[in-house]
Amino acid sequence: METALLTTQDAQYAGELLKAGEVVAFPTETVYGLGADATNDLAVKKVFVAKNRPADNPLIMTVADVEQLASFVTISESARQLMAAFWPGSLTIIMPIKPGQVSMLVTGGLQTVAFRLPANETARAIIRAAGVPIVGPSANTSGKPSPTTAQHVWHDMQGRIAAIVDDGPTEVGVESTVIDMSTDTPTILRPGAVTQQQLEAVLQQPVFDATSTESVANHVTPKAPGMKYRHYAPDKNxxxxxxxxxxxxxxxxxxxxxxxxxxxxxxxxxxxxxxxxxxxxxxxxxxxxxxxxxxxxxxxxxxxxxxxxxxxxxxxxxxxxxxxxxxxxxxxxxx
Missing domain, CATH: 3.40.50.11030 (Threonylcarbamoyl-AMP synthase, C-terminal domain)
Structure with a gap:
């Protein structure tokens, strides 16, 4: 497969590729993501193959606006408060899915799914052009350091995906904060730019930080990326x-x-x-x-x-x- 290098002016074309079931790497403010139509099982499978990603590692779904969430998940009032405060931005929210609305390939068989609305304008333009939510794991080989430039993506994904949209270096440099809002106690499963203190200030209740204590057994599906398998690791010591x-x-x-x-x-x-x-x-x-x-x-x-x-x-x-x-x-x- 020949991988096309696109610019921010090609957002419409990138969206059309996604509509056609192709995989496209796209910029966000955190790290570069690997996009595919989240409603298309064949497209989602291509993401797992390109990344060499374990099948039980759930994917984050990325949207262009809050309205795209409505048919997929049940949104609590607390989750809406977080969206109002931090979206678009570096916060991923885990919510209960509506029955039959999200592929098991995306959820890993769980009854929850994670959503993010990125701050990067090009990312949102691509998702709008696609017309559907897209999956958006980091655009790297699984286990390796995440990509913060299009050149990093090219190194890992050349020949594996249809296109890479270059929008320069990312601003934040690490993946989004992941908070689980599907249980009674809001729980951080992955730290990021949005901090525990910021979340508690909005929710006006304690937020549990599970990032230093949470471990996932081999037979258990993790709720968020980075919880079970080795991540971000170079080959060198x-x-x-x-x-x-x-x-x-x-x-x-x-x-x-x-x-x-x-x-x-x-x-x-x-x-x-x-x-x-x-x-x-x-x-x-x-x-x-x-x-x-x-x-x-x-x-x-x-x-x-x-x-x-x-x-x-x-x-x-x-x-x-x-x-x-x-x-x-x-x-x-x-x-």
Missing amino acids: VLMFDPLDALALKSALAAEDVVMAQDETLATLNLPLTRTWSLGATLDSATEQLFAGLRYYDESPDVGTIYVEKMPPIGLGKAYNNRLAKAAGNQEFTL
């Missing part, structure tokens, strides 16, 4: 490190090792530029650059271990550390 240990790390580095860190930490390390990847000076920039740096070094020859700085575990730092821990298999540099 990745170790997390605390910035307070920067000098000790410098002494332990082998000649082929590289470091991804914020500018202040890199100044302390004083390593050659060829061995460092700047995560910028802010938490926002670090999150935006995390997957890009991991992909760059994973594809670079003669790179040994990739050492990556941890962030304070508050706000967006929880999402950053969650992705980093999964990429590293929870391995840390120790003194």
Whole structure:
């Protein structure tokens, strides 16, 4: 299959490809997504094949407006409050499905389904052109770091999908927050740019954060991506490190090792530029650059271990550390 490279001016054509049952990678503000008609089982199967994705890993459905949800799910008042506050944006909401309305390929056989309305205007234009909700998992090979540029998508998906729509680098850099609103207690299943504190402020009730405690047995279908299978992992070895240990790390580095860190930490390390990847000076920039740096070094020859700085575990730092821990298999540099 020849994969077409499209621009933001080709949203209508991308939508027509989706209507025809093709798979199209599209930009969002979080990471690039892999789109297919969520109502077309054959199209959805193509997504699983392209990503080499386990069949019991449910897919997020992506919509252009709230009206597209009506025939698929039962929307509680609390869920509507979250939509009003955070949509369009980096929040995915899990809700009970209406019987017979969503394919088991999308839900993994569950009685719930996850929806998101992205902030990226091109994404919404493509979905409007398609005329149906589309599935939107990250546009990468399953288990690998998520794509934040069209070039990342091309690396993983060239020859596997019909087209890639290029809208430049993504703004957030990690996937959306996933909140389960299908139970009595709102529960975060994946951290992202929308924080627990922000959710509680809107709902005016406690929100349980299951991201550090939730584990899924082999025989159980996860409710959200990232809960059961290894995610975000390069082929090369990745170790997390605390910035307070920067000098000790410098002494332990082998000649082929590289470091991804914020500018202040890199100044302390004083390593050659060829061995460092700047995560910028802010938490926002670090999150935006995390997957890009991991992909760059994973594809670079003669790179040994990739050492990556941890962030304070508050706000967006929880999402950053969650992705980093999964990429590293929870391995840390120790003194």
